[in-house]
Amino acid sequence: MRKLLFLIVTLIFFLSCEKEKTSPVKYWYDNIGSRTDIPFLPDSAANYFSYAFKRKKGDKIGIRFKAEFMYARYQSYNVYDINTRSSIASIADVATQADAGNENPYLTLTQPTNRAYTVYLLPDIPEAQAYDNKLLFPDKVTDVAVLLRNYLAERHVYGGVALPQIEAFDLVSGESVPVPFPLELDFASFTNIVTDLSRIIDLTQLFQSDNSIKSFRFAGLGLFPNLDNQYLLAPLRLYPDEVAIIKFRPPSYPATFSELPTAAVRYFSLGLGDSKTYNYRTLADFQFKVSSDGNIYVVIGRNEAGIIAKAAGLNYMEWVPALENQGLIVYRNLLTHPDYAYNMNLVPDVLKNLTQVFNTEYLHADTYLEDRAPTGLKMSKAAYLTNFGGFEVVY
Numbered sequence: 001m002r003k004l005l006f007l008i009v010t011l012i013f014f015l016s017c018e019k020e021k022t023s024p025v026k027y028w029y030d031n032i033g034s035r036t037d038i039p040f041l042p043d044s045a046a047n048y049f050s051y052a053f054k055r056k057k058g059d060k061i062g063i064r065f066k067a068e069f070m071y072a073r074y075q076s077y078n079v080y081d082i083n084t085r086s087s088i089a090s091i092a093d094v095a096t097q098a099d100a101g102n103e104n105p106y107l108t109l110t111q112p113t114n115r116a117y118t119v120y121l122l123p124d125i126p127e128a129q130a131y132d133n134k135l136l137f138p139d140k141v142t143d144v145a146v147l148l149r150n151y152l153a154e155r156h157v158y159g160g161v162a163l164p165q166i167e168a169f170d171l172v173s174g175e176s177v178p179v180p181f182p183l184e185l186d187f188a189s190f191t192n193i194v195t196d197l198s199r200i201i202d203l204t205q206l207f208q209s210d211n212s213i214k215s216f217r218f219a220g221l222g223l224f225p226n227l228d229n230q231y232l233l234a235p236l237r238l239y240p241d242e243v244a245i246i247k248f249r250p251p252s253y254p255a256t257f258s259e260l261p262t263a264a265v266r267y268f269s270l271g272l273g274d275s276k277t278y279n280y281r282t283l284a285d286f287q288f289k290v291s292s293d294g295n296i297y298v299v300i301g302r303n304e305a306g307i308i309a310k311a312a313g314l315n316y317m318e319w320v321p322a323l324e325n326q327g328l329i330v331y332r333n334l335l336t337h338p339d340y341a342y343n344m345n346l347v348p349d350v351l352k353n354l355t356q357v358f359n360t361e362y363l364h365a366d367t368y369l370e371d372r373a374p375t376g377l378k379m380s381k382a383a384y385l386t387n388f389g390g391f392e393v394v395y
């Protein structure tokens with residue numbers, strides 16, 4: 001009997017060890033934008049998939065991502081130095097060549113079944129220059145991350161396809177080598193960074209005067225920004241007895257896949273978050289009601305029946321309890337068309353121009369973008385319910 005028990009225990013131990021040894025390594029980490037515990041001001045219509053690893057300076061190892069184009073409004077890759085959380089290089093869907101015998105749907109404007117592609121993540125050394133679809137990072141970078149993004153994914157958060165297969169190879173010999181072990185890159189774990197960023201972003205509240213609401217350009221440095229995105233921020237303090245209204249004239253966006261090449265932007269949205277870089281609400285371009293004058297009017301207030309009823313025919317965003325009395329309006333333009341006259345890059349970056357704190361007109365986005373930049377007014381709830389606080393509203 002003892003021998004039998006010993007054999008059973010030994011077998012269980014052996015099987016558990018075998019299971020441990022054969023458990024697949026998790027290379028991709030999901031950061032789904034609709035989660036409100038994810039920092040760095042994600043758009044809730046976007047999904048972010050990260051693979052990160054450590055390397056040594058001088059390593060001549062390349063990473064190959066083999067995948068299919070997603071079924072989504074947009075997809076891209078960005079490579080980051082994890083220590084600075086800043087993008088070093090990116091490649092958007094339209095710039096990605098399909099594999100031989102396959103098609104890029106963002107160029108053909110169809111949805112082919114043969115949609116395979118390969119993207120290369122490589123140190124910026126001579127041996128890496130000949131590759132197509134390459135993301136180059138400086139050889140001195142030792143903590144590397146790549147983020148694959150999509151916006152408005154169809155079918156599921158992965159855009160109807162599998163996440164890319166990851167292969168590693170020697171850039172000199174071309175031979176396969178072991179894939180670098182993945183680092184966990186879970187955005188929700190960056191709590192210490194979020195605290196530091198909060199102190200800096202809170203300073204932008206000083207740029208608002210009286211009850212007016214103005215927006216400022218923010219490049220997203222340190223927030224794992226997408227190089228295809230442009231951002232305007234409007235800091236807002238809103239107390240329980242207050243309501244805010246903003247308006248802006250929107251850019252054109254592709255309501256259908258065939259409109260991708262001609263739209264002013266690939267996507268735009270308005271988000272409501274805080275200085276800790278958590279995003280709580282997003283209105284995507286297709287969700288907005290556009291008024292007869294061509295503008296978008298957005299009422300921002302707490303979840304009260306009277307406030308919501310008064311906003312009928314306009315757009316409403318809830319000021320969620322987590323914001324308490326201080327928040328950030330984030331206006332995003334994605335993949336702006338080169339011919340669009342109201343490119344956000346015309347606006348000085350607020351965090352790079354803090355010396356202009358007393359010259360706010362220089363920093364105001366509407367100085368450069370006119371009515372394409374969100375502006376508005378906050379008012380008492382009583383004034384809002386009476387006549388929108390005197391703010392002219394058009395339906």
